[in-house]
Amino acid sequence: MISPHKTLLSRFYLIGVVATIVGILVVAILNLATPLEFIIAQLQTLRQGGEFLWIHVVAYRFAILCLLATFACVPFLVILRRVLTPISQCLSLKNRQQSLPPPLELKAKQRLINLPFIMAPLNILFWIFIPLCIFGGTFAIDKIDLAAAITFFIRSTMVGFVSSAIIFFGVESHARKVLIPLFFPKGELSLVERTAKLSILKRLRAFYRIGSLIPLAIIVLTLFVLYLQVNAETVSGKTYGQGVLNFSIVVFILSFLGSGILNRQISRSIADPINGMLDTMEEIKRGNYQTRVNVVSNDEVGVLGDATNRMIQSLAEKELLRDAFGRYVTPEIRDEIISGRIPLDGEFKDVTVLFADLKDFTPMTEANDPKQMVQILNDYFKEMSAAIKSKSGLILQFLGDEIYAVFGAPVSCKDHPSNAFFAALDMEKRLKDLNKRFVQQGRLPLSHGIGIHTGQVLAANIGSPDRLSYLLLGDAVNLASRLQTLTREMDARIIVSAETKQYLPESQTRNVLVRHPQPVQIKGQQTKVNIYLIK
Structure with missing residues (x-):
């Protein structure tokens, strides 16, 4: 039977694996859609080889993709397991209703806040190292030319940035929903030392750069390489234009889907805490001073949430004094005195x-x-x-x-x-x-x-x-x-x-x-x- 704390942590592994595999598929689709000479030649060979050859090549490519996914995910998951160790130990102690050693609890809190900032850069390193090995090796055995190898490497790394951004906000979202409320029931994440934070302004900039600039950079880079390789004697203008159009459509579809996922993640990372504060304000307007803002971040919204909770506590204390004062005077007199009139x-x-x-x-x-x-x-x-x-x-x-x-x-x-x-x-x-x-x-x-x-x-x-x-x-x-x-x-x-x-x-x-x-x-x-x- 899987322990509850392992179930909570398994989502982090799932996010990393899914984002990595999807990224590898996107790279494969982009590479196949690029109208480079050797890819065109391979596609023409496939058309001449009949149905059996198509199935054979697809199965071969699929096996390679699975091998790449395994090669990319296994080291990532091993490192992630070590990163999650303090959090796992604390959850295990909480599950057994045992007290947490202060040093271990502090380390787990720091690791939990920093987790997105650890996983995303780690994923980027894999997206740099693995494409470098693959396309550098392919160039070394004369399967592709240098321009194509550089193009595929840079493009894979760019896709890796998108994948890592999705991992960052996915991990952050899961931590905010499940784990942070367990470790920070009173909020105050900003008081934990040696932790990173991503401000609202940086979140918006990240969405702009990743969701807009990276797809444009992929298109510009690919078109530049095609410009260097195009041979008017071997490729007709119509065929070349059709290939560029098809590639642009593929990039548009993938960018639309990727930016949509990022937009949803980033907007929710900003809007959900703010909406939570607005709901809390409505409770305060109804006189409920027992409510509290669920603080799940250490950015400006989290600091504002902590300040709101302190304000609510102050209002609750003043309401207590107000009620006590009302025992000695009529409510009308009490309200006049408190209002300062x-x-x-x-x-x-x-x-x-x-x-x-x-x-x-x-x-x-x-x-x-x-x-x-x-x-x-x-x-x-x-x-x-x-x-x-x-x-x-x-x-x-x-x-x-x-x-x-x-x-x-x-x-x-x-x-x-x-x-x-x-x-x-x-x-x-x-x-x-x-x-x-x-x-x-x-x-x-x-x-x-x-x-x-x-x-x-x-x-x-x-x-x-x-x-x-x-x-x-x-x-x-x-x-x-x-x-x-x-x-x-x-x-x-x-x-x-x-x-x-x-x-x-x-x-x-x-x-x-x-x-x-x-x-x-x-x-x-x-x-x-x-x-x-x-x-």
Whole structure:
């Protein structure tokens, strides 16, 4: 049974063998199609020899082609096997789920990236050496003249360049599809040292030179040799022209097929990674930050893919922070702050400040289990936060068992007094529901006081360079805090300043808020303050 890792590597051998054999067939077809004198003479002999001679010659030529293919492929495959040894060893260890030694893994990664750059030049060397031996030997035994031998040698080498280019991009394509994702699951091929790379510009130049210039060079070289050999006395112009036309048609067909294969390979080597990145971008647009670009090269596209993956990781981290930030503020406020549309370096704003504090919570903490009290406090903050956020409020701080919130900042809102007041009413309702659960659980009910005041404050990011807090500065903050403290003295649940009351809808507060009979002196205030209560 063939092991899985050998199956993965067998494609490389197949690519090399097929490209080499096809190249030999192309050379044979070109040589037969060339209207040189000795080839014309051989073809005329075949026409005179009858059907048996045709079969005999075709079988003879086919045997020679098989011998050449074997002679060309066997050394190539032997060397390729040695080149693939580190990769094969790593795949074998992976198949047995064993850890890879770092030196062997690095060598395998380098060999995998460099594999096309090893196989293609190696194939070119064979295409230089073997035609040199064949046509040089044929000339040495006087089978062809020097011009024909040079023509066949140069033309075979040119075909070898096309064959080697097909091997290069075929090997690269197979490595990208199967092996590179195994060895580079996170990409970053460009970080591997001592590796070669082929830029997009060089790929395009390679296609132009191999797909266009080589066929033209073959035609020009062949026509030049024919020009030197033509003998008007032995070959008629029509016969000569027909031979040149036939040869040109053969070159056109072979060039069309070869350039089509190269065009497909090169275009896919560029387009497939780019299309993969475009698909990844679509996933990002849909909010999927778990997707990643499949980086399979170390050229510009690969470097761009690595940069895209780092960008996706950064976006994922920012989205995580964004979601975490959204736990403390409403999505609208969060998005305004993140977008940068809110100046956080200081601005005067008209806001409504709300303070809420639990009554008699400290003695309750001292008399009960700490873990139980933390759970109670978290349940309380959860419900109060929901009430504040539902009315577009921003919780600035949790100060022990106290809540410090603002309405109208950092996002401006003309209804911030009403939002703050109705948030307080919702907090009252939620506290009643929460106390019902506490009583059912055998816990003591909670009681809190809320103070609300509207006024102008300085809103800004305040703190050290490595830690900032969005805070409010001004007398409005102090007064709201004092009103909350006053709820204990007046045994009130909610106290609202007259500055806030004037913005509240009369129809919804007439039977809810009760005006205190006389202005109250608040600590820190020079004048007395009119207040409204809910007891």
